[in-house]
Amino acid sequence: MSAVPAPPRAPGAAPGSGPRRAGPLSPATAAVLRTETRLFSREIGSMFWIVGSPVLLLAIMGLVPSFREPDPNLGGLRQVDLYVPVSVLLSMLMAAIMAMPPVVFGYREAGVLRRMRTTPVRPLALLATQVALHGAAVAISTVLVLVVGSVVLGTPVPAAPGWYLLSYLLALVAVFGLGAIVTAVAPNARIGAAIGMVVFFPAMFTAGVYYPIQAMAGQLRGIVELTPLGAASQALYEAMAGSAPHLEHLAVLTFWIVVCYGIAGRVFRWE
Amino acid sequence: MVDETDGPAVLVEDLHKRYGNKTAVDGVSFAVEHGEIFGILGPNGAGKTTAVESIAGLRIGERGTVRVLGLDPWRDRDEVVHVLGIQLQESRLQPKITVREALELWSAFYTDPTPWPELADRLGLTEHLDRRFALLSGGQQQRLSIALALVGHPRVVILDELTTGLDPRARRDVWQLVREVRDSGVTVLLVTHSMEEAQQLCDRIAIIDGGRVRALDTPEGLIRAGGSASVVSFLPTAALDLEAVRRLDDVVDIRLDGDRVVVEGADDVALAILGELAAQGVVPTQLRVAAGSLDSAYLDLTRQHDLSEEPA
Numbered sequence: 001m002s003a004v005p006a007p008p009r010a011p012g013a014a015p016g017s018g019p020r021r022a023g024p025l026s027p028a029t030a031a032v033l034r035t036e037t038r039l040f041s042r043e044i045g046s047m048f049w050i051v052g053s054p055v056l057l058l059a060i061m062g063l064v065p066s067f068r069e070p071d072p073n074l075g076g077l078r079q080v081d082l083y084v085p086v087s088v089l090l091s092m093l094m095a096a097i098m099a100m101p102p103v104v105f106g107y108r109e110a111g112v113l114r115r116m117r118t119t120p121v122r123p124l125a126l127l128a129t130q131v132a133l134h135g136a137a138v139a140i141s142t143v144l145v146l147v148v149g150s151v152v153l154g155t156p157v158p159a160a161p162g163w164y165l166l167s168y169l170l171a172l173v174a175v176f177g178l179g180a181i182v183t184a185v186a187p188n189a190r191i192g193a194a195i196g197m198v199v200f201f202p203a204m205f206t207a208g209v210y211y212p213i214q215a216m217a218g219q220l221r222g223i224v225e226l227t228p229l230g231a232a233s234q235a236l237y238e239a240m241a242g243s244a245p246h247l248e249h250l251a252v253l254t255f256w257i258v259v260c261y262g263i264a265g266r267v268f269r270w271e
Numbered sequence: 272m273v274d275e276t277d278g279p280a281v282l283v284e285d286l287h288k289r290y291g292n293k294t295a296v297d298g299v300s301f302a303v304e305h306g307e308i309f310g311i312l313g314p315n316g317a318g319k320t321t322a323v324e325s326i327a328g329l330r331i332g333e334r335g336t337v338r339v340l341g342l343d344p345w346r347d348r349d350e351v352v353h354v355l356g357i358q359l360q361e362s363r364l365q366p367k368i369t370v371r372e373a374l375e376l377w378s379a380f381y382t383d384p385t386p387w388p389e390l391a392d393r394l395g396l397t398e399h400l401d402r403r404f405a406l407l408s409g410g411q412q413q414r415l416s417i418a419l420a421l422v423g424h425p426r427v428v429i430l431d432e433l434t435t436g437l438d439p440r441a442r443r444d445v446w447q448l449v450r451e452v453r454d455s456g457v458t459v460l461l462v463t464h465s466m467e468e469a470q471q472l473c474d475r476i477a478i479i480d481g482g483r484v485r486a487l488d489t490p491e492g493l494i495r496a497g498g499s500a501s502v503v504s505f506l507p508t509a510a511l512d513l514e515a516v517r518r519l520d521d522v523v524d525i526r527l528d529g530d531r532v533v534v535e536g537a538d539d540v541a542l543a544i545l546g547e548l549a550a551q552g553v554v555p556t557q558l559r560v561a562a563g564s565l566d567s568a569y570l571d572l573t574r575q576h577d578l579s580e581e582p583a
Binding site: 027028030031032035036038039042043106107110111112114115117118119120121 | 375
């Protein structure tokens, strides 16, 4: 322990100025990002589900011989091709619904967020870091799915990259919005895990994990397309096939984004 | 910018805080001077933690004023966090963060941190630097928490239940560290329900009960006000008339502890007792005269509220 009292501040210097705000991130926020990245890399389970399981799903679908045959009902695409957007969405769901909320519950219940409030770092920085890290894991997973799919299974790469990127980002924000709601409404980790399950399985279905939307019958498909994952799946599929996605899908995604963050922002508690 | 040398280090005036229907803090006022260890002592549920959390800006009172070095923690949070270190009760960290990572992270929060290896050494954490938080013992977690409160080089530090879960040796070490921190010019606000800790460490103590300050003085002042500045105990060689001793002017309390007679009273009560024993023809063997403790003063001041206040 240094026996020297803190030097008096230069007159007029606001506390926290000085070396902070040098780059795009203050050193304190950069330190949070660095530390949380290390902690995230220790979550082997999350890594597997976010990065490993989607490409595994695609590979398994690719093993089914009939899924590799061009289907005239799909305009010459194959069943396995439909699983590319599905696998991408599965990664988002794993990250936003299964992996991230328990981290936030843990931080809230252990008092980590509260503790942060007494430091120059805002607890929001900790949450933003978590979103960024889980989002990055999803991005890695997406690249893996697109590359492995294209190289090993001959699945199409996005033919309309701009539209694909837009649809992708909207989907990512919307799915993390679902995760935000789960995190916000749950009073504790146990109930949070239950709510997560309740959201997760219908979301898996609407994303087309069990049965691709593009192969669904008309009325069911119309309903599924109104869900965030259904709209996302369609938009990603259309951009992959080479056309601009229907505006309606992007509108549905935007609607869900507004609703999810609106609710989550009102309900979320820091402690 | 407020001149920080003016006025007390921490000022609390007429603080009120309720949770629903329950009043946690009911008009607390006190001023902590620069460079003192100020104790807040009281039973569980007395409102101690609520009071210091209001000072830290974690809670906002319905009424009253709080100032830390002239800053308002309810409004000027961004400035207060740079001068105030706090060790919260029952606050854990990320389960997989190591001791080293936590210390490095917290050091990065502040512009002028204390070198953390020194702090870790003082708190006996050096051999646990690579251990994850979840695998630390309660005492180790507590010591890390203290280190994090001090690493930012705060001007004022709040320590809430400082030595919970520490073994006696670690407790002594932490007390010594807190004294050194105080001697380096830092103002310490210490929340405790340990009488011994308060008496050992504090320059002044506020006894809080039922959300109010019941007494505020130096430890000696509180002991004297309780009337039990000294404790005399002995084994009588013959039957003793306890009532006669009790009637002596300076005697506050008399009781039997096995065969031993224990008398509490004012500073010079021993002389009066010896006179009375001589008059009764009783010889006190194994006579001991000790300074009074805070215990009786504390019990006097908080006893009357025990039944009316519900512990939280």
